[in-house]
Every structure is written in C-alpha cells, then in structure tokens.
Amino acid sequence: MVVDALTDGDVNRIFRALADATRRDIVRRTLLTDMSVSSLAHAYDMSFAAVQKHVAVLEEARLVTKEPRGRERMVRGVPERLRQAKRLLDDFDQIWRARIDRLDALLSEPLPPEKG
Amino acid sequence: MVVDALTDGDVNRIFRALADATRRDIVRRTLLTDMSVSSLAHAYDMSFAAVQKHVAVLEEARLVTKEPRGRERMVRGVPERLRQAKRLLDDFDQIWRARIDRLDALLSEPLPPEKG
DNA sequence: GTAACGTACAACTTTATGGTTGTAGATGCG
DNA sequence: CGCATCTACAACCATAAAGTTGTACGTTAC
Numbered sequence: 001m002v003v004d005a006l007t008d009g010d011v012n013r014i015f016r017a018l019a020d021a022t023r024r025d026i027v028r029r030t031l032l033t034d035m036s037v038s039s040l041a042h043a044y045d046m047s048f049a050a051v052q053k054h055v056a057v058l059e060e061a062r063l064v065t066k067e068p069r070g071r072e073r074m075v076r077g078v079p080e081r082l083r084q085a086k087r088l089l090d091d092f093d094q095i096w097r098a099r100i101d102r103l104d105a106l107l108s109e110p111l112p113p114e115k116g
Numbered sequence: 117m118v119v120d121a122l123t124d125g126d127v128n129r130i131f132r133a134l135a136d137a138t139r140r141d142i143v144r145r146t147l148l149t150d151m152s153v154s155s156l157a158h159a160y161d162m163s164f165a166a167v168q169k170h171v172a173v174l175e176e177a178r179l180v181t182k183e184p185r186g187r188e189r190m191v192r193g194v195p196e197r198l199r200q201a202k203r204l205l206d207d208f209d210q211i212w213r214a215r216i217d218r219l220d221a222l223l224s225e226p227l228p229p230e231k232g
Numbered sequence: 233g234t235a236a237c238g239t240a241c242a243a244c245t246t247t248a249t250g251g252t253t254g255t256a257g258a259t260g261c262g
Numbered sequence: 263c264g265c266a267t268c269t270a271c272a273a274c275c276a277t278a279a280a281g282t283t284g285t286a287c288g289t290t291a292c
Contacts, residue, residue, distance in 0.1 A: 008137040011135075011137070011140070012135050012136065012137065013135075014135075015131045015132070015134040015135035016131070016132070016135035016279095018131040019127075019128050019129075019130075019131035019132035019135055020128065020280090021124040021127070021128065024127070027208060028208065028211055031208060031211045031212040031215060032211055032212075032214060032215050033215070036238075036239095037238075037239070038237080038238055038239080041238095046280090046281070046282090047281075047282065047283080048238085048239085049239095049240090049241090049281085049282075049283080049284095050280070050281055050282075052239075052240075052241095053279090053280070053281080054280090057279090070238090070289065070290075071237070071238050071239075071288065071289040071290065072237090072238060072239080072289090073238080073239070077208075077212065079208070079209060079212040082205050082208045082209060082212075083205075083209065085205050086202055086205040086206065086209070089198055089199075089201050089202040089205065090202065092143060092144065092147060092193075092195070092198045093195060093198060093199065093202070095144050095147045095148055096147040096148075096193065096195040096198075098148060099147060099148050099149070132249095136249095136250085138250095152268075152269095153268075153269070154267075154268055154269080162250090162251070162252090163251075163252065163253080164268085164269085165251085165252075165253080165254095165269095165270090165271085166250070166251055166252075168269075168270075168271095169249090169250070169251085170250085173249095186259065186260070186268090187258060187259035187260065187267065187268050187269075188259090188267090188268060188269080189268080189269070
C-alpha cells in the first residue's frame with residue numbers, strides 16, 4: 001500500500017539530507033532517543049545555529065520531526081522515512097535484476113528470433 | 117565479510133550523487149544497459165558537458181564505472197555500490213530497533229532496579 | 233521581575249553545485 | 263587524408279549550501 005508517492009523533489013531532499021555526516025549522526029541519535037536541538041548542538045563542534053540548520057534540512061526531508069516540549073523542541077528520527085529510502089534503492093536492484101534475467105534468457109535461447 | 121569500510125566521505129559522495137533526478141536516471145539506465153556518455157546525453161535536455169559532469173559525480177561515488185570502447189566511454193551501473201548504500205540505511209533501522217527493544221524491556225520489567 | 237536557557241531568524245561569507253560555452257585531443261569512417 | 267563523432271577539460275555564471283555572528287522572543291527557574 002502506497003501511502004503517498006515520492007516526487008523527485010522528495011527523493012532529492014532525502015538523499016541530500018543523508019549526504020552529510022553530521023546529519024546522519026543526528027538521525028542516528030534521534031532514532032535512539034528524542035533530543036532537544038540544543039542537546040544535539042552540544043554534541044558537535046559547530047554553532048547552535050549550524051546544528052539548527054542541519055535539523056531543518058532533516059525536517060524538510062521528513063527524516064526527523066520536531067515537537068515542542070516546554071521551551072525545547074524535541075527532535076525525533078522517523079524510521080519509516082528511512083525505510084522509504086531503502087525501498088528506493090531496492091528499485092535500483094530490481095532494475096539490475098531485469099538485466100540479469102535478460103542475460104539469462106539470452107543464454108538459454110541461443111537462437112533469437114530474427115526480423116522478417 | 118567487509119570488503120572495504122566506507123568513510124564518511126564515501127557515504128557523502130554516494131548519497132550526494134543520488135540526490136539528483138538526472139543522476140538517478142543515469143544509474144537506472146546504466147544498470148539495465150551499458151551506455152556511452154553521448155548516448156546518455158541524448159536522453160536529457162541539457163548539454164553534453166552537463167551530462168558528462170553528472171557521470172563524473174556518479175563515477176566518483178563509484179555508482180557507475182566508465183570503460184573505454186573505441187572512441188566512446190561506456191558507462192555501467194554498479195549494483196554492489198547500491199547495495200552498500202542500502203546496507204547503510206539498514207544500519208539506521210537497526211538503531212531504531214534498539215530503541216524498540218529498550219522500550220519493550222522497560223514495559224516487561226515495570227520495576228527497574230533503583231540506585232543504592 | 234530578572235536572569236538564564238532554548239529557539240528562531242536574518243544577514244553575511246565562503247565554497248560547492250549545476251548549468252553554460254568554447255577549445256582541443258582521440259577515434260572511426262568515407 | 264579530411265571530416266564527423268566522442269570525449270575531456272577549462273572558464274565562467276547563477277544559485278544553493280554550510281558555516282558564522284547577531285538579534286529577538288518565549289519559557290523556565292530563582
């Protein structure tokens with residue numbers, strides 16, 4: 001059941017968001033435990049604002065969600081989104097298998113039909 | 117068996133390369149059939165040089181390989197690399213499951229040991 | 233209320249990206 | 263050979279990304 005198809009833009013955002021080590025680390029941490037933006041910021045050697053931006057990129061890609069909790073914003077990883085990403089990579093694998101199947105068919109049928 | 121561990125830079129390049137619709141399309145096409153750079157270029161509404169750059173990005177990420185064939189360079193998708201990427205996403209899933217396990221343990225053991 | 237904390241957001245700099253055009257070197261073909 | 267094709271690469275432009283600092287504002291704690 002397809003909940004909602006991903007546009008090219010969605011996919012771009014997902015992979016783009018994952019193309020940064022700090023952001024991948026944020027995803028890992030927030031999959032394990034909800035964390036406030038500031039507690040995340042303490043973990044990295046960069047400004048609070050920089051971490052805030054990384055979280056925003058992840059949020060736009062829906063790889064994390066932010067939920068207000070008092071004066072903090074708790075960041076939480078979204079496992080379903082990562083599974084969607086994995087599914088995208090599975091599609092590539094399917095395509096590749098089509099090539100193999102085609103090759104198998106070719107090998108098992110050494111006399112392909114000719115035109116005319 | 118780990119053939120060769122991926123560095124942060126490797127992972128960055130892989131996801132970065134996949135964060136573009138044209139490049140994903142190139143991967144799909146070249147997983148199915150080896151194609152020259154120029155034949156790929158015909159498929160998109162952009163200059164040859166632009167496509168050439170996209171192929172270069174994919175090549176640096178090792179998502180495709182280029183092999184000389186006469187005056188052409190045949191581009192071929194590398195399924196193993198895509199499986200490596202999928203494995204990276206699996207790691208995230210593993211982390212998330214650890215959270216679930218922890219929650220399960222908490223629920224099944226309503227009286228956690230106290231300090232002292 | 234005041235001070236400290238957590239966040240949001242704007243402005244700015246630097247560097248990377250994605251596109252262009254143009255030039256030049258190999259290779260294949262008539 | 264001479265010409266078309268395929269590729270490589272440099273230079274350039276516009277935009278986006280990743281970081282910084284500074285300011286403003288809501289919330290918590292005292």
